[in-house]
Amino acid sequence: MDKKKRVFSGIQPSGSAHIGNYIGAIRNWAAGQEGKDNIFCVVDLHAITVPQDPKELEENILETAKIIIAAGIDPEKSILFVQSDRPEHAELAWILNCHTQMGELSRMTQYKEKGEGKQSVSAGLFDYPVLMAADILLYDTDEVPVGDDQKQHVELARDIAGRINSRYGKDTLVIPKPTIKKEGARIMSLSDPKKKMAKSAKGENSYIALRDDADTIRRKIKKAVTDSGSEIVYGKDKPALANLLTIYSAFADEKIQDIVERYKGKGYAEFKQDLAEVVVQGLAPIQARLDDLDNDPGYVVKVLADGAQKAAPIASATLGRVKNKIGLG
Numbered sequence: 372m373d374k375k376k377r378v379f380s381g382i383q384p385s386g387s388a389h390i391g392n393y394i395g396a397i398r399n400w401a402a403g404q405e406g407k408d409n410i411f412c413v414v415d416l417h418a419i420t421v422p423q424d425p426k427e428l429e430e431n432i433l434e435t436a437k438i439i440i441a442a443g444i445d446p447e448k449s450i451l452f453v454q455s456d457r458p459e460h461a462e463l464a465w466i467l468n469c470h471t472q473m474g475e476l477s478r479m480t481q482y483k484e485k486g487e488g489k490q491s492v493s494a495g496l497f498d499y500p501v502l503m504a505a506d507i508l509l510y511d512t513d514e515v516p517v518g519d520d521q522k523q524h525v526e527l528a529r530d531i532a533g534r535i536n537s538r539y540g541k542d543t544l545v546i547p548k549p550t551i552k553k554e555g556a557r558i559m560s561l562s563d564p565k566k567k568m569a570k571s572a573k574g575e576n577s578y579i580a581l582r583d584d585a586d587t588i589r590r591k592i593k594k595a596v597t598d599s600g601s602e603i604v605y606g607k608d609k610p611a612l613a614n615l616l617t618i619y620s621a622f623a624d625e626k627i628q629d630i631v632e633r634y635k636g637k638g639y640a641e642f643k644q645d646l647a648e649v650v651v652q653g654l655a656p657i658q659a660r661l662d663d664l665d666n667d668p669g670y671v672v673k674v675l676a677d678g679a680q681k682a683a684p685i686a687s688a689t690l691g692r693v694k695n696k697i698g699l700g
């Protein structure tokens with residue numbers, strides 16, 4: 372029998388998880404669980420690359436784990452753990468740092484957007500993609516399901532692994548590949564379709580949080596910017612509508628073409644009203660599971676503790692192998 376593909380992915384415990392995280396990433400983690408060897412991680416060490424309030428961070432770590440479980444990750448089928456519970460991540464990151472070029476990190480789009488040129492930015496923010504490479508490479512990962520914004524980081528992980536393999540032997544690290552769905556890989560802000568939907572965005576009308584109640588969702592979708600014109604069409608010249616149609620398609624599990632066909636001759640108002648209901652209904656089962664988890668916080672703590680234990684032998688085997696190869700055995 373073929374060895375199961377190893378899947379690894381992560382999400383930061385910062386701000387409120389939104390429908391972009393869900394459509395671009397978590398939904399695909401859940402859908403791909405069967406037949407694969409899955410590991411998902413709440414990456415708290417990544418979150419501290421920008422200032423965090425300690426109490427809020429602690430709450431957000433649990434909240435993010437709840438979101439992942441509520442969105443369909445089954446702890447019986449997948450390992451779910453918190454990054455800082457496994458010290459191997461930081462140790463491998465140091466080794467990878469010594470095999471990464473400053474120039475490579477300077478070219479990372481996300482760093483350029485968030486921090487380039489600011490003296491006050493932490494060294495951790497600059498180095499963030501190397502820690503992410505360590506997360507991935509530590510588990511001999513084959514596939515990394517992410518949204519489009521993380522593609523460059525996964526490619527860097529491939530480059531670093533390739534460099535290490537060519538120096539120390541090709542069986543040192545497994546070369547991972549990003550798995551990015553064609554549709555929904557970049558959900559855009561509801562208030563500016565040129566920017567991606569982000570937890571850190573100013574103005575909470577720009578995103579729909581997975582915890583938003585029905586009225587909040589209706590209000591945000593009603594306020595969402597639209598393009599000039601009045602017909603429901605999909606195209607590059609209509610980025611706001613294309614984004615709303617993508618969200619509709621993801622939650623209704625219906626092809627964009629079919630949705631466009633159905634709304635021929637109908638206006639934005641009707642489309643937006645229906646879209647709001649589709650999102651409300653799509654999030655309802657996730658929110659119901661979140662309510663259950665809120666009432667049973669001990670369960671999530673246990674899942675995370677078990678997850679860190681299950682991750683341990685995999686992480687320590689890879690770290691040991693790498694250290695041996697490079698003469699730190």
Ligand code: TYM
Nearest residue numbers: 380381382383391392395396414503517518556557558568
């Ligand atoms: P993070 O926490 O920003 O986002 C988690 C996942 O959600 C995806 N995503 C989106 N997808 C579509 N549209 C959007 N607007 C949108 N916003 C976010 C992200 O692409 C991501 O898949 N660096 C990572 C976390 C990380 C990681 C890893 C991921 C750390 N180590 C190892 C994979 C493997 C991040 O900040 O994701």
